[in-house]
Amino acid sequence: MSFADHPQCAAALALAQQLADAARRIAMRHFRTPVAVQRKSDGSPVTAVDREIETGMRHMIHAAFPQHAIRGEEFPAEGSGEFTWLLDPIDGTKSFITGFPLFGSLIALLQEDRPVIGVIEAPALAERWVGCEGRATLCNGRPVRTSERSSLADAVVYTTTPETFGAEERRRFEALALRAALRRYGGDCYLYGMLASGACELVIEVQLKPHDFMAAVPVVQGAGGRISDWRGAPLMSASDGRVVAAANETLWREAVAELGLI
Numbered sequence: 001m002s003f004a005d006h007p008q009c010a011a012a013l014a015l016a017q018q019l020a021d022a023a024r025r026i027a028m029r030h031f032r033t034p035v036a037v038q039r040k041s042d043g044s045p046v047t048a049v050d051r052e053i054e055t056g057m058r059h060m061i062h063a064a065f066p067q068h069a070i071r072g073e074e075f076p077a078e079g080s081g082e083f084t085w086l087l088d089p090i091d092g093t094k095s096f097i098t099g100f101p102l103f104g105s106l107i108a109l110l111q112e113d114r115p116v117i118g119v120i121e122a123p124a125l126a127e128r129w130v131g132c133e134g135r136a137t138l139c140n141g142r143p144v145r146t147s148e149r150s151s152l153a154d155a156v157v158y159t160t161t162p163e164t165f166g167a168e169e170r171r172r173f174e175a176l177a178l179r180a181a182l183r184r185y186g187g188d189c190y191l192y193g194m195l196a197s198g199a200c201e202l203v204i205e206v207q208l209k210p211h212d213f214m215a216a217v218p219v220v221q222g223a224g225g226r227i228s229d230w231r232g233a234p235l236m237s238a239s240d241g242r243v244v245a246a247a248n249e250t251l252w253r254e255a256v257a258e259l260g261l262i
Helices: 009-030 048-064 093-097 167-177 190-196 216-222 249-259
Strands: 037-039 045-047 069-072 083-091 104-111 114-122 127-132 156-159 182-185 202-205 226-228 243-246
Touching: 009 048, 009 083, 009 104, 009 114, 009 127, 045 048, 045 093, 048 069, 048 083, 083 093, 104 216, 114 190, 114 216, 127 190, 127 216, 156 167, 156 190, 167 202, 167 249, 190 202, 190 216, 190 243, 202 249, 216 226, 216 243, 226 249, 243 249
Parallel strands: 069 083, 156 182, 156 202
Antiparallel strands: 037 045, 083 104, 104 114, 114 127, 202 243, 226 243
């Protein structure tokens, strides 16, 4: 049974939309205004806005599904059980603090360790992708489909930044991307929405954490694409942070054949 047939599906989808609404309101209240920036232990930036959004979302989840667990980027995990909400309040904080609009909020619902609902919310662009296992992906309420281009020579390849790649990872990425029609940089979670809507054919990333990629899984799959780690295995909480998303099976197989050699 897919999650679309689960008794909790309708209520969970409604909550996911409400969480995205709340994230949008808070983010846009602070976007392109002076925001104090702190550094985490890993050197990545964080703001009070990240924490405000996640705090608000956690309160909403507690009220709607008190039995569900919560894992977020900014605060310790809460609870355990069959269902877990995975939250990234601002994915692309560097974009947010510099006024670049391609940041987002990521919301995923996991059943055990399987992402069954995923939301990619792009507040500054008023765009939202919603994926649910067993249903077609929607962008602002309309069904979307991935590109039908299956030749790498015709494909557009994206990554957020090559700075995150190790030497061998970058060599593999370059070997693949140089054979594509076009390669572009920047975008964070927005790239998966673009892929789901047919605007690009491959997204290749490294050094991601579960809150960075789990929401993208139902979005990409529900639009007809494939998403996995670089070796072709399903994405899980224990995945190594290397992600490849493709518009179709043909491109996915070609990408995995190149990238999975590491």
